[in-house]
Amino acid sequence: MKTVLALALLAGAALAEDVSSASTGASPAAASAADPAPQPLDEPPLLPPPASDAETDATTAVVSDGLRCPVCQGLSVNDSPADGARAMKARIRELVAMGYSQEQIEDYFVARYGTWVLLAPPAERQHWAVYLAPVVFLGGGLAVIGWSYRNRRTAAPVAGAPAPTPADEGRAAAPADELEDDDLEPYRRRILAELGLSAPGEGR
Amino acid sequence: MNWRVLIIGALIVIPLVVVLALGFGRDPRALPNMMEGQPAPAFAQEVMDQGTQIALADLRGRPVVLNFYASWCVPCAQEHPWLVKTAPGYQQRGVVFLGVLYQDEPAKGKGFLRRYGEAYPTLLDPTGRMAIDYGVAGVPETYIIDGQGTIVKKFTGPVVPDEFVATLEALL
Incomplete structure (x- = not known):
């Protein structure tokens, strides 16, 4: 100073x-x-x-x-x-x-x-806002930080832990396979049909 | 979620708009007029080119017009001819007109009066104390003081002729 x-x-x-x-x-x-x-x-x-x-x-x-x-x-x-x-x-x-x-x-x-x-x-009358504003903004900022920190903590178990075992990994991959097999099958058939080819196991 | 965003947004935006609306509504360079209605600060200043002194106390009972000016001030040169033309009529009716040279040298003040006219004495304020006592922030500034020594009108910048005449007429 x-x-x-x-x-x-x-x-x-x-x-x-x-x-x-x-x-x-x-x-x-x-x-x-x-x-x-x-x-x-x-x-x-x-x-x-x-x-x-x-x-x-x-x-x-x-x-x-x-x-x-x-x-x-x-x-x-x-x-x-x-x-x-x-x-x-x-x-x-x-x-x-x-x-x-x-x-x-x-x-x-x-x-x-x-x-x-x-x-x-x-610090009087109409000037109170000048002195109050920093406190309000600081409080607001701390509240936002606290709120997002708490959100992260409650969200954590879903996203990160527990550590996946090899068996879990197999299971986790399953939905993608299922999607490929079941949901994509009609599209695959259609593409093959348009190309003049037949889907495997389907004679002409 | 949308309600939360809306409320938080409103909490941030509304005060901001209010502050900006208040701030843009006024001239940041304009100073508050503190001196109207206040007793005129006493002064006893040397008269330029005369070596005599004029004190406010000696002028009791008569309306006084105090015009702070400087040779380097352009708006002063614009308003001065009107003051020179207007002063004699009121001087005959008992009004005292005084110029006050603000932050300037007497020689330059004299040059200014030769060029734009001279109808009343100019006081010197070499320390600038009189100008500070009156709350002068720039020139020209003009104060109208009634016979009891109260400032009834302050013009920041050139005088407004209609208001100037109306104020003096009310005092006579």
């Missing part, structure tokens, strides 16, 4: 660098400009401010990993190189530095963008 996070961070940073170097000078002052005083939310922060910048960065990465970039939509705020996402990340960092909890920050964004902004939808 940590490696994935680190890779995502690296990729995001590399992309962001590409974009800003591609549009040298064109990149707006967003986030990188001298930031004005941090703007608190309407409620006080629940936590004490992080002890170090590294801690702030780590929490910022965790929070922004869970939020969707409104501009590019398929990426998290942490992974997106878009200016809008970088501004969001700067805002998240600002809030983390003031001691706001992940839940407080998520609430702030949900109030503005809806639960849509959460990459993992909350």
